[in-house]
Amino acid sequence: MTNHRLLGLADGPLAGAAFGNVVVACLLALAFAIFWYCRKNEIWRQALGEVVSRRRFSVLVLSLYVALALADSVSWVGGSGGEADGVLSHEARSLVDRFFSGSTEKSYSAPLATAEFYDRTPLVRSRGHVLGTNILGQDVLYMTIKGAKVALLIGGLTSLIAIPLALLFGMVAGYFGGKVDDLVFFVMSTLASMPSILLLIALIMVLGQSTLSVCVALGVTSWVSFCRLARGETMKIRELDYVVAARALGASHAAILWRHVLPNLLHLVVISFVLLFSSLVLAEATLSWLGIGVSGSWGQMIAQAKDELSRDPIVWWNVTAAGVAVFVLLLAVNRIGDALRDVLDPRTLGEGR
């Protein structure tokens, strides 16, 4: 589909690279903000420290994925090696691209093999490829690493946008009640009534298939559940004694929302962020199967590879690499999410300010 009328802005080659660099900068800023907050807030520092110590391995794994994704997001134009890939040197290439340049074969090759899989001609890269190559001759390890950025983009970026928005709407609806709440609740109910996979498909068919539109579609379908949660919790917090006391003392609504409501919702934010990440990556995989996913994702690799297992002899490395990559990421994220849920139990976290 080529209809990018609405959301086709960010799809030229340089635009994509610039986007990646911007994302990296934003994420680093976010990481800084989190560290700064933790330094100031004893409870959070303890809680996050506890989670890290309980799930050292998962955190390590996740950090590895993040590092790979970041490496693939920092791109610039120039440098040598571009011509060997048949690619003009004024395209922006990332660290990962440069590391793997010059290694495209004609077609399949098995992991560590020195010759093509089917016709036995010698490979361009004589030492072979660690994880083999796919039908287009691309190094599978390279594709897998590039998939990390896509996965983190889908899961992380979408959540980073959807959750704050949902938080805002939920807080406002729960706190102010009345007509505002009625409106937000109605919009929530309407969106929530459409089965998410169908809504996703509909949105993508309409908005186009660029990465941005898939992310937007995913965001639209997933903000409702957190919004509902935030709204419910805010309604409970609103009635707590110290909030009522603050109102009686004349504190403004904004002050109450910022100082009393928001800190008590943060643990939900963190947990939901992690859980949402998982479900988004899984959702994208489904979309890839249906042919409307994000290009370069592991889901797409798996979808493309579904016929490969029925060949004879079978081509197993493509689907295995992508499958293991997504499984390990989701496992790490789910384990961290579990630990977060246990540690951030409001009973153990203590009352808000």
Add this chain to the structure above:
Amino acid sequence: MSALLEVEGLTTTFPAGSERVPVLRDISFQLHAGRCLALVGESGSGKSMTALSILRLVPRPGRVEAGSVRLDGRELTKLSVPDMRRVRGREVAMIFQEPMTSLNPVVSVGQQVVEAIELHEKVSQKAARERTLDLFRRVGIPDPEARFHAFPHQLSGGLKQRVMIAMALSVRPRVLLADEPTTALDVTVQAQILELLRELQAESGAAILLITHDFGVVNQLADDIAVMYAGRIVETGQRADVLRGALHPYTQGLLRALPGRAQSGERLLEIPGRMPSPKDVPAGCPFAPRCPEATPACPAWSPRFTEVGGRKVACLMRESRGELG
């Protein structure tokens, strides 16, 4: 009169990090038929855990580490699980502090009492129902037939507690462990419930272990008192004796702190400091850091009772002086 329930050296521990921390240390006391022993102490002193340990209901990962609990000579700590289940409810029953959460919210109160009966006796549904209605009448629940089918959330706190009492006494246990039965109730209802317990005890001759932190409650129901501090019993004796003239410095401090005893215009006396958590209990006498009579010998002393005319006190100062304070 020999004791109905004898607890000796009961020690219950919970894990903390890699070691086990005792929340009950060497607890010993006796319950006699027809008498009520009040187990008095602050929150965290181990009172509830004592009752749970007797019934072997200590929540995992805690466990009873040592000691003996003898019911009429029978050692409860060594019983098999099925045998212990037969003891629970039937011979030793327990009622809890929070009637709202202690009753199953989706089963009618009548049915819950029937369950208590059916667990231990082979009776028909009809007979169990009849007995439940009788029990409801006995504990003062108005309109028992209607209330039988009610759910816990439809009853007031006082009524719920009466249901708990009915449930506990349904198979006529010989020992009743009452864990702060009136703490969650209004003061007026409190008096009624305690009155009810007194009547029921007189009728059945059961022994009651009354766990409380409220001396008012002690006054209304108890025959004997045992004072707990940081997992240990520090003083026992008959109610009147202890209330009139406490021996242990902690008990003295507690009684002095009661508003009723203060002079008008005087500052209320308080015991300085806080009771240590089980992890931080000091060696020797646990009360030494806060005790006005403490000497350097106290932290080195291994707590044991001095018996003075039927009363017991665990205090080095009393031991060395061998007197009634």
Add this chain to the structure above:
Amino acid sequence: MVAYIVRRSFYALLVVLGVLFFLFVLFFAVTSPDDIARRAIGDKALPQVIEQWKHVHGYDRPLWPGPGHATDNLFVEHFERMLTFDLGKSDADNVPIARRIREGAGPSLLLTVPMFVFGLALSILVSLFVALFRETYIDRAGVLVSVLLMSIPMLLYIIFGQFLLSKVLRWFPLSGFDPEPAVVARFLALPVVIAVLSSLGSSVRFYRTLFVEEIYKDYVRTARAKGAGEFRILHGHVLRNALIPIMTDVVMTIPFLFTGSLLLEAAFGIPGLGSLTVDAVNANDFSTLRAMVFLGSLLFIVGQVLTDISYTLVDPRIRLQ
């Protein structure tokens, strides 16, 4: 009670209208009929061809109500038709959508009902078992395995399931569907097994938490003090309380038994409603997609109303206020 049902149903109707409005905006405003035509015929088509296509498929009217065509416009027509279940014809091949839906419902149900029943039974049994042994190795292993199962995308289950159980072990046919009662089970077995396995992880995780939370509640302690054994506690006390949220969760998914599983039907060639949707995506068939989303939403909304009502019926705390 009746008043509640009426109020709830009325709100549901409002939501249905909201959904229809959203669908209209999405499918007619954001994507104009011209776009739909171009996607069907091709980008380079001549304007006359586009107009012709629009006329044939009924898109050649004004979008919104306006002077002179207050009722003869796509907006009003959309509402009228959807609310009377006149689902129209497919943009791709002009076949009446309602007919396709009727044909597809059967196979979808044949897949989703066993999936639902077995999945639920197995999840509850496993969660109960794990909850019984809480805090022991069995529990920890159970939770770990659940998290593991949850982390595998459905795609992988399908691919490896087909590979392992069909190609290598030859226990089941790879795909296909034959409604003959004698053989239909053979074709459905593998998708059902895969579906149950893939959802087992998250269900067990969720149910186990529910069960364990109940077990730690005070009334269970009271039951133990009465002398009840573990088994009696589980079935007489814990289940009765935990089944309330479980049941509401479950009632919620009943409407989806009809819409079928997109992935499974596509992967196994089962001609149900899921396949219908997937085909519509591949063929740029907007009208079918519109109808499917509407149908799905309707069922969802019905499910929600049923869930809310059943909740009030089953939980005595709510029933008797």
